[in-house]
Amino acid sequence: MATGHADPQRRERILTAALDLIADEGIARVSHRRIAARAGVPLGSMTYHFSGMDDLLREAFGRFTDHIVAVFDAYLSTPADPGQAAEAVADLVHALSEGSRRDLVLSQELCTLAARRPAYRELTHEWMRRSRVHLEKHFDPDTARQLDALIEGLILHRALAREPHGRALTLEAIARITAPGTRAR
Amino acid sequence: MATGHADPQRRERILTAALDLIADEGIARVSHRRIAARAGVPLGSMTYHFSGMDDLLREAFGRFTDHIVAVFDAYLSTPADPGQAAEAVADLVHALSEGSRRDLVLSQELCTLAARRPAYRELTHEWMRRSRVHLEKHFDPDTARQLDALIEGLILHRALAREPHGRALTLEAIARITAPGTRAR
DNA sequence: ACGGCGAGCGTACGTTCGTACGCTCCCGGC
DNA sequence: GCCGGGAGCGTACGAACGTACGCTCGCCGT
Numbered sequence: 001m002a003t004g005h006a007d008p009q010r011r012e013r014i015l016t017a018a019l020d021l022i023a024d025e026g027i028a029r030v031s032h033r034r035i036a037a038r039a040g041v042p043l044g045s046m047t048y049h050f051s052g053m054d055d056l057l058r059e060a061f062g063r064f065t066d067h068i069v070a071v072f073d074a075y076l077s078t079p080a081d082p083g084q085a086a087e088a089v090a091d092l093v094h095a096l097s098e099g100s101r102r103d104l105v106l107s108q109e110l111c112t113l114a115a116r117r118p119a120y121r122e123l124t125h126e127w128m129r130r131s132r133v134h135l136e137k138h139f140d141p142d143t144a145r146q147l148d149a150l151i152e153g154l155i156l157h158r159a160l161a162r163e164p165h166g167r168a169l170t171l172e173a174i175a176r177i178t179a180p181g182t183r184a185r
Numbered sequence: 186m187a188t189g190h191a192d193p194q195r196r197e198r199i200l201t202a203a204l205d206l207i208a209d210e211g212i213a214r215v216s217h218r219r220i221a222a223r224a225g226v227p228l229g230s231m232t233y234h235f236s237g238m239d240d241l242l243r244e245a246f247g248r249f250t251d252h253i254v255a256v257f258d259a260y261l262s263t264p265a266d267p268g269q270a271a272e273a274v275a276d277l278v279h280a281l282s283e284g285s286r287r288d289l290v291l292s293q294e295l296c297t298l299a300a301r302r303p304a305y306r307e308l309t310h311e312w313m314r315r316s317r318v319h320l321e322k323h324f325d326p327d328t329a330r331q332l333d334a335l336i337e338g339l340i341l342h343r344a345l346a347r348e349p350h351g352r353a354l355t356l357e358a359i360a361r362i363t364a365p366g367t368r369a370r
Numbered sequence: 371a372c373g374g375c376g377a378g379c380g381t382a383c384g385t386t387c388g389t390a391c392g393c394t395c396c397c398g399g400c
Numbered sequence: 401g402c403c404g405g406g407a408g409c410g411t412a413c414g415a416a417c418g419t420a421c422g423c424t425c426g427c428c429g430t
Contacts, residue, residue: 010408026301027213031387044409047389101300108297114345115286115293116211124345145342145350146358153338157330160299160309165330173331176362195378216417229379232419 011049013039018060023102027109058120061110065127068103071096076134085138086178090170093151097158104159143178150177196234198224203245208287212294243305246295250312253288254319256281261319270323271363275355278336282343289344328363335362
């Protein structure tokens with residue numbers, strides 16, 4: 001069997017296995033032993049590579065936010081004008097709300113952790129900051145901020161609704177929130 | 186000591202204790218024993234009153250959604266015109282995003298469960314349906330749907346942001362999403 | 371007065387958990 | 401060739417877990 005000396009990707013496998021396990025079974029059913037089993041590494045590796053569950057989770061979710069931001073990037077780097085950008089945002093919303101469920105579930109788990117524990121909020125701050133950077137390529141800062149919140153809400157509602165709303169509604173919401181010249185106060 | 190025979194509120198106490206525990210420590214740290222300890226009931230009561238953790242959680246979150254819908258109701262039953270309704274929605278968003286954290290955390294936990302397990306989605310369906318009913322008192326169905334998603338996103342972003350956005354931004358977003366006569370397609 | 375029964379609880383069992391500790395074995399210095 | 405050290409793992413231990421099972425005891429029918 002591959003020893004750790006010959007297998008430098010052991011840490012990576014552990015992190016991926018942790019995310020997979022969380023996505024499949026939820027934070028409540030995560031344990032060192034189960035992660036180890038899924039990653040195909042010995043139990044002892046867990047405490048060797050990570051100082052505890054929290055440490056492991058923070059690092060794992062760090063990888064995850066990188067991934068999500070990359071998805072944002074993929075959708076938002078190409079469009080050339082605000083109209084195309086709105087279309088791209090709609091694509092993004094629909095991709096994340098009806099895709100593999102993995103990204104959706106992991107986002108939820110992270111936000112849940114962050115809602116209770118400030119330590120995890122570092123991760124969400126960074127995530128929000130970076131996604132806003134992408135949106136600000138196409139919209140002014142205030143609009144970007146509102147749109148970011150709307151995207152989050154649309155994804156969640158689409159994913160949880162019995163009959164998810166169609167693309168037209170998504171687009172209309174995006175158009176409204178990005179419409180220029182609404183009365184400010 | 187109060188026996189179960191003399192204490193018909195035992196079930197209720199268990200459910201409240203379960204929600205409190207989840208809010209404080211997260212689903213991951215919930216166990217029959219801990220809930221029992223917090224509720225001040227013997228361990229045996231747990232398996233007697235509920236057929237398992239899932240059963241208990243579903244019932245507890247049922248109470249929780251009732252509570253949240255009541256909050257929606259409290260804010261949205263009084264306003265008389267769309268302008269006042271927008272103000273009320275902004276109040277709602279700010280109340281839920283900077284209040285006790287309890288409601289926020291529990292919403293998150295429920296959505297996380299629902300994202301993975303269809304059984305819990307029944308609860309979120311009902312929740313969304315009822316909150317939309319309240320919104321439809323003031324806005325047309327499509328707008329209500331978009332606004333509902335926006336509210337969710339705004340609450341979450343405000344609660345997790347390093348520097349939460351101010352009321353003006355909340356109001357602007359609400360005004361934009363509820364603005365009449367946006368180009369449909 | 372008394373017997374039975376079922377709501378409700380206490381407890382013991384087998385399992386699973388995180389972590390501390392000691393062993394292995396590779397690699398670089400001599 | 402040999403030795404020392406540290407990266408990395410296997411394992412054993414005590415705490416915590418869910419649940420099955422049997423007991424208690426108040427109430428109702430007689």
